[in-house]
Amino acid sequence: MTRTYEPNEPIWCAGCGHYGVRNALLAAFRQMQIESHQAMVLAGIGCAGTLQNNVSAYGYHALHGRVLPAATGVKLANPRLEVIAVGGDGDGYAIGCGHLIHSFKRNPGVVYILMNNGTYGLTKGQHSPTADDEGIAEQVLDGIQLGLSIPGSSFIARGSSASPVQLEALIVAAIEHTRAGLGFAFLEVLSPCVTYNDTYPAWAGRMVNVDELADYDSDNRVGAFATVNGLLAENRFATGLIFKQGGSSPERRRLDGGQAPLCDLDISPGSHLSEFHEIMAGYEV
Numbered sequence: 001m002t003r004t005y006e007p008n009e010p011i012w013c014a015g016c017g018h019y020g021v022r023n024a025l026l027a028a029f030r031q032m033q034i035e036s037h038q039a040m041v042l043a044g045i046g047c048a049g050t051l052q053n054n055v056s057a058y059g060y061h062a063l064h065g066r067v068l069p070a071a072t073g074v075k076l077a078n079p080r081l082e083v084i085a086v087g088g089d090g091d092g093y094a095i096g097c098g099h100l101i102h103s104f105k106r107n108p109g110v111v112y113i114l115m116n117n118g119t120y121g122l123t124k125g126q127h128s129p130t131a132d133d134e135g136i137a138e139q140v141l142d143g144i145q146l147g148l149s150i151p152g153s154s155f156i157a158r159g160s161s162a163s164p165v166q167l168e169a170l171i172v173a174a175i176e177h178t179r180a181g182l183g184f185a186f187l188e189v190l191s192p193c194v195t196y197n198d199t200y201p202a203w204a205g206r207m208v209n210v211d212e213l214a215d216y217d218s219d220n221r222v223g224a225f226a227t228v229n230g231l232l233a234e235n236r237f238a239t240g241l242i243f244k245q246g247g248s249s250p251e252r253r254r255l256d257g258g259q260a261p262l263c264d265l266d267i268s269p270g271s272h273l274s275e276f277h278e279i280m281a282g283y284e285v
């Protein structure tokens with residue numbers, strides 16, 4: 001009999017947007033018939049980061065802001081796994097923002113679901129980089145603009161936990177992108193924190209779904225930039241599949257170059273003893 005880990009039920013506040021993200025991820029796994037042993041979910045810190053406890057898959061809880069390098073390492077070690085990184089806006093746009101920039105640039109075959117609620121939920125409501133509050137003088141950081149500005153970014157989308165059908169479709173599209181070896185799939189999800197920053201009402205009327213715009217072309221970076229910037233200037237923001245282009249992920253390049261992934265190598269210490277002694281002999285004086 002095969003035994004699998006039974007995940008806990010989430011302990012988020014009633015009405016938290018993160019429930020919608022977890023449901024959409026589970027629905028996408030069901031739709032694509034991805035089984036527990038075929039996926040790994042890695043998470044950052046925060047309420048968003050606990051999602052990893054609530055999915056039956058391999059899991060890893062990274063340090064605050066460090067989920068993307070960990071996920072990149074997993075994908076390089078075993079390119080056959082569906083690697084899903086999840087985290088919040090504090091995790092991904094503040095302490096972990098450097099890793100986000102380099103993940104766009106490096107383009108590993110990782111799906112990154114960033115749950116944006118404009119606040120640090122777990123630590124009780126401090127301002128995050130996406131906090132939209134008249135009381136602070138700083139501008140809101142827009143992760144879509146950021147991603148579009150980095151050459152090499154290959155998949156950029158935004159969903160909402162209030163639009164479950166579209167969110168599931170975007171997660172499926174993101175997994176398909178990584179599966180095809182095209183690289184990093186970034187999906188920001190507007191996922192309100194009903195306890196410390198209830199943005200459901202404020203965001204509801206401001207979303208413009210580019211999937212429904214007749215003349216929108218998600219293959220065109222310059223056009224996507226113009227649409228995203230134009231909407232931001234009107235205090236609105238784009239949702240849907242905003243930008244997608246063919247890319248080449250590092251794990252795909254390694255496979256194409258004939259390099260076996262770590263998971264297929266014999267890494268038992270005994271099988272490398274002679275090489276080890278050879279290397280050590282090189283240091284002898």
Ligand SMILES: Cc1ncc(C[n+]2csc(CCOP(=O)(O)OP(=O)(O)O)c2C)c(N)n1
Pocket residue numbers: 044045046047048049064087088089090091092115117119120121122123128193
């Ligand atoms: C290195 C480090 N600094 C600070 C913290 C405290 N901390 C825990 S969660 C969190 C913010 C999480 O916010 P976000 O990523 O937006 O997730 P949310 O709770 O809003 O879903 C912080 C600062 C920590 N765990 N580790």
Ligand code: SF4
Pocket residue numbers: 011012013015016017018047048117121122192193194195196
């Ligand atoms: S504090 Fe906010 S983000 Fe955390 S579980 Fe509650 S509603 Fe969700």
Ligand SMILES: [Mg+2]
Pocket residue numbers: 046088089090115116117118119120121128
């Ligand atoms: Mg947050």
